[in-house]
Amino acid sequence: MSRVYNFSAGPAAVPVEVLERAKNEMLDWNGSGMSVMEMSHRGKEFVSIAEKAEADVRELMAIPDNYKVLFLQGGATTQFSMVPMNLLAGKNKACYVNTGAWSKKAIKEAKIHCDVTLSASSESDNFMSIPAINSWDIDQDAAYLHYTSNETIGGVEFQDVPDVGDLNLVSDMSSNILSREIDVSKFAVIYAGGQKNMGPSGIALTIVRDDLIGKAQVGSPSMMDYKNHADAGSMFNTPATYSWYLMGLVFEWIKENGGVAAIEARNVRKAQKLYAAIDASDFYANPVEVASRSRMNVPFTLANSELDAAFLSDAKDAGLVTLKGHRSVGGMRASIYNAMPEEGIDALISMMAEFERTKA
Numbered sequence: 610m611s612r613v614y615n616f617s618a619g620p621a622a623v624p625v626e627v628l629e630r631a632k633n634e635m636l637d638w639n640g641s642g643m644s645v646m647e648m649s650h651r652g653k654e655f656v657s658i659a660e661k662a663e664a665d666v667r668e669l670m671a672i673p674d675n676y677k678v679l680f681l682q683g684g685a686t687t688q689f690s691m692v693p694m695n696l697l698a699g700k701n702k703a704c705y706v707n708t709g710a711w712s713k714k715a716i717k718e719a720k721i722h723c724d725v726t727l728s729a730s731s732e733s734d735n736f737m738s739i740p741a742i743n744s745w746d747i748d749q750d751a752a753y754l755h756y757t758s759n760e761t762i763g764g765v766e767f768q769d770v771p772d773v774g775d776l777n778l779v780s781d782m783s784s785n786i787l788s789r790e791i792d793v794s795k796f797a798v799i800y801a802g803g804q805k806n807m808g809p810s811g812i813a814l815t816i817v818r819d820d821l822i823g824k825a826q827v828g829s830p831s832m833m834d835y836k837n838h839a840d841a842g843s844m845f846n847t848p849a850t851y852s853w854y855l856m857g858l859v860f861e862w863i864k865e866n867g868g869v870a871a872i873e874a875r876n877v878r879k880a881q882k883l884y885a886a887i888d889a890s891d892f893y894a895n896p897v898e899v900a901s902r903s904r905m906n907v908p909f910t911l912a913n914s915e916l917d918a919a920f921l922s923d924a925k926d927a928g929l930v931t932l933k934g935h936r937s938v939g940g941m942r943a944s945i946y947n948a949m950p951e952e953g954i955d956a957l958i959s960m961m962a963e964f965e966r967t968k969a
């Protein structure tokens with residue numbers, strides 16, 4: 610069997626140690642005689658798996674006690690709706706920062722529920738930078754301010770948590786959660802789909818401050834109300850049990866690898882190496898402002914786009930797959946989440962150099 614280095618933006622690579630463990634436990638989890646996917650979510654075995662996953666992510670992110678951790682379905686996209694439905698709490702406006710494709714989707718969904726104040730946008734800059742915080746229009750009367758901490762498609766990332774004063778701060782961290790240390794206490798809500806940095810799709814992690822729960826818009830469907838999920842320990846309906854279990858294995862893997870600080874240091878090294886290789890070449894280019902570059906998603910173009918297909922084919926031959934850029938951006942994109950080992954970056958850099966040497 611030969612494993613490739615998978616640079617997919619999502620669903621994305623999962624640590625091989627996690628997959629090995631899931632394989633070993635597939636038919637008989639811990640002497641239960643059954644697979645985790647066959648277990649009742651109410652049984653003591655699955656409840657122990659669920660509780661351990663929550664305890665581990667609380668430890669990894671140092672989540673304060675006054676926050677609930679929810680394991681929800683419907684991906685990050687459902688959170689685009691749940692956030693306004695739960696946080697407006699009688700108000701009719703929310704602030705959004707537009708830094709790219711995922712911000713736009715969140716904004717579009719919020720507009721179904723309230724007026725949106727565009728606090729900042731980098732659209733005029735073709736989304737190549739994060740707008741400087743001192744230029745933001747922050748309306749303290751809004752219910753909250755929402756931003757996308759890492760734009761998976763454009764490859765731009767916030768390097769700091771924006772200071773919005775007393776306003777409730779909400780972040781879509783789908784593509785950089787657990788890749789860097791953050792202070793959860795600065796946030797009202799953090800949410801992220803599972804399939805970038807936490808394992809498989811089918812599950813989203815939502816971290817909500819206690820005082821914001823129980824204020825869902827009247828008439829909200831039960832599944833959209835954070836309170837129902839919080840009161841039921843994320844078992845208001847049948848949860849995505851197998852995805853929850855795998856997410857828990859990823860949390861254990863991060864702990865075994867030194868926690869978020871150690872993973873972050875490794876992510877910094879990985880990204881620096883790859884950007885340095887791109888910047889040192891006249892053949893490859895990354896258009897993003899240096900200070901706003903993502904550590905997780907690295908888009909790059911070839912000087913001659915007619916060589917794109919040949920590049921992808923050579924990459925595939927070298928065991929490097931899913932490097933094609935998003936259809937809206939073109940070129941290439943290397944997604945290098947927590948699960949991408951440093952060897953994968955080294956292999957990509959040497960393949961790029963060899964391609965440049967022979968084809969450029």
Ligand SMILES: *Cc1c(COP(=O)(O)O)cnc(C)c1O
Nearest residue numbers: 684685686711761781783784802
């Ligand atoms: C992938 C992604 C989403 C959408 O996630 P789904 O699980 O498909 O709903 C939202 N925001 C960001 C930043 C993403 O990368």
